[in-house]
Amino acid sequence: MVDLIKRAKELIESSSVKVVIGYEQGTGNKTRALFVENSEDADKLIFDSRCIQNLAAYITKKEIKEKGKMAVAATLPVMRSIIQLASEFQVTDANILVLGITPESKLIEFGNLAEVEKFVHQYEIEIDVRNKEMLDKLEKMTQPERWQFWIDELAPCFKCYACRAACPMCYCSRCTVDFNQPQWIPVPSTELGNLEWHIMRAIHLTGRCIDCDACYNACPLSIPINLLTKRMLLDAKEHFGGYQPALKGEHLMSTYKPDDKENFIQ
Amino acid sequence: MIDNLYMPYLMRIERITYEAPGVKTFMLKFVNDADQEKFSYKAGQFGEYSVYGVGESTFCIASPPTRKGYIECTFRQTGKVTNALSGCEEGSIIGFRGPYGNVFPIDEWKGKSLLFIAGGIALPPMRCVIWNALDLRENFKDITIIYGARTVKDLVYKEELKDWELRKDVRLVTTVDPGGESPDWKGEVGFVPTIVEKIAPSSKDTIAIVCGPPVMIKYTFPVLAKLGFTDEMIYTTLENRMKCGFGKCGRCNVGKVYVCKDGPVFTAAQLKELPDEY
């Protein structure tokens, strides 16, 4: 990514941004986030198919925010996350510059978030074939079978909360599980408590999750928790119209409409 | 039966005293006499108090070891457990495990004067030492207590404050933060460090015991230094978050020092050696 390195250097040298967030070669065959604050470090920037961590998770991180304006090397899922974060007032044009990386791995710099939004809207959020099959399989199960599937899958979860930490949308400074008055979700890892946590998380992300799989990729036990958010994404699509993060969009699940067909909220 | 470190004593709440808004004192007695017999502690130590079904919370033992047969604790209603404790009535059974931590070296202070400086809800850890010293009054020279709270309402142990005020062998100075005074307030108005500077107690042969929020401690130490107190003459307690109380749960350490085992009592000299992690 020669273009990216060059542009990162310019941005840092001209003090247009304080930090450029991108990827570098990690240990083993891993790649990882790189925070470029001086132009020499920009040479470490890379981009290839292994770069799948959703860097938008760093945008709301206190230690990064404190640095000042940032530029983010953003793949399509990262761009979607940025738009969703902007719609939730977590980021604005004043503190972010998006260095887009197109699905064809081309660098495209956006002047503002509105341009990012326009770009993002060219692409529908599609669930990949393998996961689609898995969702269909789950759909065909009887309710008790499905219950057992999730009990078994979530039993190993030891609640390290890597799923939450890696998710750009899980930016709450104090998550529901960290509250104890009342204690909605039990602190210890228990069969039912694990289920409660993951269901609660999926519901909180409905209409916000942009299907980047960061949660699944982060899970040290490879529990397919992204199936929950994918299911919710499909359901939201089916029942509440299509979903695309939008700067001034109505929040799919949390915007009250007087003509809502449900009457529990009136 | 092998001892289970986590097994609390069953305690009955004998008496509840309302101290200040949200602040209560429990007098606790052991449900089982055998527990009472083997239990002993010293001033400065703390314990884990629990409401079954809700959880445990850490605070000091606020009554002096010179008073036998019961322990007292004073807490402010802030978190899950203290809220549940606050909902308990006289006669309720709660859990207590302890005592944990080190102690104020009262024996070493024999023959010296004592200066107590406390702010807000930090009087309870000190109250244990104050009564301990008052119960052994002949062992010490002058005893001075400087106690400040945000407002008059927030002063705890109001009955005891009256008692100390009347005693000829104690000098009590109470103060409230500017704006916290009531129309009939006769004490001082000002932050604790300012009042210490104003009162200017002598440092000669004196031990200063300072308990309060970190910011109060931070500003009081230099004042004491100005008055001639060396760091070895100043004692305080730290209150880091903890779960176990015996050096295993991994929360309370300040650098390599564990507040639950090496503390909670530290001299200012020891504190200066510690990293800023409390």
Added chain:
Amino acid sequence: MNIDKRLVRKDSLEKLFDILKQNSKKIYAPSEKNGKITFRDAENFKGISTGYIQTTQSSKDITFPRAEKILDYSKSKEGMSVKGIDLKEIPEIILWGVRPCDANGIGELSSIFNWDYKDEIYNNRLSKVTVFGFSCNKSDEYCFCTSVGGNPGNTLGSDILFTRMGDDGDYLAEILTEKGNVIVSIAPQLFEKSENSEKEKYLAEVPVRFNHEEIKNKLDKFFESKEWIEQSLRCLGCGACAYVCPTCACFDIQDEAHGKKGSRVRCWDSCGFSHFTIHTSGHNPRDAQSQRWRQRIMHKFSYMPERLSVYGCTGCGRCSRACPVDMNILENLISIQEVTI
């Protein structure tokens, strides 16, 4: 002391498993789910994973379960009744397939649970575990046991250590403890006299990457270093590293109420979580991720050696493999060694 060394033929391992099962022994062995290998109650020999460098999770769950009841209570008209857990109900377990670094970790974990106050719940669980260590004949770039005093054929912590002699070879079994002898006595025919007792040539080569004493000494003066901030920038503050670690022992104590009765539970916690040390007042002594990352390294390489005379790291490399953002402890330790104060 001379170690009792026996030959266990490659086909005998399955027989040993079956005989132990017939003797009603509970065996926890590594098995795979979703591509990750973890210790689970093993029903049959075929389900046991082989060929792994390291299991995703350590075996500490057996002696220090992620959530463990420490007492039960019940309220009634007659009053309150509280009962500690019945230590007699803790089952005897054979831990099968433990890597030497993990076995070594048992000792480090024990030192935390026996520092001053003795944790009898932990000690009881440990006393009922028989450890079948399996030496490593391969390693990867995340392994660094030799840098923290271990080695791929380390006998420490195992009751029997099996070393495979060659890729498809038989096993050399070192019977190390009384618990190991008990196993041999159950199936003596499978533990044959050993002609060849040299295991070194079959072991993986794990180069020494840093000097742990040098690191420890350096850390004494490293608390305020900017290095912590640089290292931890990409850390997301999850607990993956702590939960896969064989020696991380931080825990929480929580009550679980069900109507008038319930239990008190000790459960894993992690120093990486932002609310781990927060006071009720809202004040947090470790407010930044760099402070929490510092705590993790300092605890393992400075505080534990100083206070408990053991290191809190066995070089298993799990934390680095499990980290979703490639926080690599080995890389970070090397850079601490290299950076000038």
